[in-house]
Amino acid sequence: MEITLKHGVEYDIVEPVAVDDLVKSIEAHARLMTATTELLEKLVPGLEIEAKRVSVLQLSQQSPLRELFAFSVVITYQKELEKEVPALIESFTGVELSDQYDTLVTVLVMLVAIYGVAKAFDLLFPGRSKENLAEAQESLAKRAAAMLGTTYQRVVAAVEVIFTGRSNRVLVGASQKVFAPTRNHPQASIRDDRQQVLVSPSATRDAQAASGLPYEPDTTDDPVSHSEFHRNVRIVLHAMDRDRKKRGWAGHCPDLFDDRIPMHLEKSIDPEGIFGKDEVRGDILLTSEEDEDGKMQPKEFLLVAAYL
Known part of the structure; x- marks a missing residue:
């Protein structure tokens, strides 16, 4: 069965974003969307997902910055899952959410991003508190667990697994780039289209630090x-x-x-x-x-x- 998944976020910023940071963000979201297929396969035994294509549906520089993606995948599943998978697909496609973007895919993408950037934070600032990132990770993991009908512990364990081996470095790098549009915006949050906060400003600031995004001063000589x-x-x-x-x-x-x-x-x-x-x-x-x-x-x- 081939379906198209949706993933969309809003960056709560008021100034235009540099094109380099936009490109980094777009590529990072595409990479993490692909990672969610492996995550879902671990959370739903018997489910297999083959990634086909990620495309940009909408990109708006009006405040806030909006990024909306479509993700074409082929889903196969064991016969005993026939009763469970339709409900799961409904969560993917947002049937119950109408035109809202707060789908399971968005929650999982941002969960992977927070987990990855938290690993970078630990490497750069050993021993320093990452309470804000931990709170964001817990909130997203609990939301994912509720949507999937599983436990919080199982979701966290599955995320930890996809960061093992060679994937770790790639996923950490992509997680850092998700926050590129927040450069110079210490009060930025990342939200879904229903204005629910996915990543708070305090967690964003820690992610910026872990991603090498300093608050650079404005330079009046630079062209607009x-x-x-x-x-x-x-x-x-x-x-x-x-x-x-x-x-x-x-x-x-x-x-x-x-x-x-x-x-x-x-x-x-x-x-x-x-x-x-x-x-x-x-x-x-x-x-x-x-x-x-x-x-x-x-x-x-x-x-x-x-x-x-």
């Missing part, structure tokens, strides 16, 4: 920048490099701007898939900067998804 997500736009390609994703690419989007500007490829996109094409359609994250006249001018864009 803004990033905006656009879906299914026409992209005319001007320069290509089949061996690299961050350099050698350029293009323009006739419906948005006319000048050729640098283009970068999101990590999941294979350059071979678009190399040699004159144009493609896709989702982009466009970054603009303020010029000397105070007008916003396109500077570069990230190709998040290509429709081939």
Whole structure:
């Protein structure tokens, strides 16, 4: 059975987020969504989940910052689970929650993120209290347990297992990057779409410290920048490099701007898939900067998804 899961969060911040931090966050959420499949398989014996594709459904820089993802998976399960799995799928897809994003997937993603960043905190600040992170982890684990109909202890044990072996370093790194958009925002919280707090400001500050995100002072000499997500736009390609994703690419989007500007490829996109094409359609994250006249001018864009 193939289904599409949803995962969405709101970062309670008021200023635009640097494009580098947005990209880090998007890639980190995608990585942790994949990790939740292994977590669910351990929490529901007999359930098997094959990850297919993570895509960005919405990215809004308006306050607060909103990120919404779709995750296509194939689910198989043993016959004796037939009565249990439909209820579980209902939790995944948010049928009971209408258009709300507080699904089981969101709770599990943020639980993994908090657990991972807490491990980084222990390495960087041995012996220092991590009470705020521990409280966030306990709250998320209890919510996950209630949604799954299992115990808090079982959820925590399953999370600990997925951090063993080679996965540990990758998951810790992704967990740190989840908090990249909160840079310079010591009062930021992370919430679901029903305004329920997933990570409190105090826990966010500890996560920032564990992620190397200092409260950098504003620099008035830096140009004002803004990033905006656009879906299914026409992209005319001007320069290509089949061996690299961050350099050698350029293009323009006739419906948005006319000048050729640098283009970068999101990590999941294979350059071979678009190399040699004159144009493609896709989702982009466009970054603009303020010029000397105070007008916003396109500077570069990230190709998040290509429709081939």
